[in-house]
Amino acid sequence: MTISGKCFICGKGLRHCNESIIVKCYKCGKKEKSYIFCENDHYLCNACATETVMAKIFQTIPNIYDSNPCDIGEKLLIECGYAGNSPHVVVAVAFLLALKNLNLVTFEDVFEGMMRGVLEVGEII
Numbered sequence: 133m134t135i136s137g138k139c140f141i142c143g144k145g146l147r148h149c150n151e152s153i154i155v156k157c158y159k160c161g162k163k164e165k166s167y168i169f170c171e172n173d174h175y176l177c178n179a180c181a182t183e184t185v186m187a188k189i190f191q192t193i194p195n196i197y198d199s200n201p202c203d204i205g206e207k208l209l210i211e212c213g214y215a216g217n218s219p220h221v222v223v224a225v226a227f228l229l230a231l232k233n234l235n236l237v238t239f240e241d242v243f244e245g246m247m248r249g250v251l252e253v254g255e256i257i
């Protein structure tokens with residue numbers, strides 16, 4: 133998978149290195165090896181990046197009124213970016229939100245599905 137996108141902290145482009153270097157997470161300070169960091173040397177660890185994306189998804193959901201899961205998924209990826217395991221959650225949210233916009237389920241169901249997606253991913257790790 134090609135990872136591309138913008139830095140969650142400053143919005144600059146991400147750089148890809150051929151060799152991994154030790155980087156420090158901007159948010160929690162965890163040090164780990166990575167191939168990817170931004171032009172200003174920002175780096176977010178997997179957990180923090182996922183958390184950031186999740187927060188954005190949470191804010192974006194009420195502003196999407198599409199009933200086609202593909203459109204919703206695309207909008208979520210564009211608006212929120214993706215990191216770590218968040219694409220799994222985006223897929224779940226896209227389908228649930230489509231159902232919600234057809235008045236088949238409620239917002240509570242969408243958020244519950246979103247949280248379940250996160251927990252499932254956590255268990256795999």
Ligand SMILES: [Zn+2]
Pocket residue numbers: 139140141142143144170171172173174
């Ligand atoms: Zn940055």
Ligand SMILES: [Zn+2]
Pocket residue numbers: 157158159160161162176177178179180181
């Ligand atoms: Zn972190």
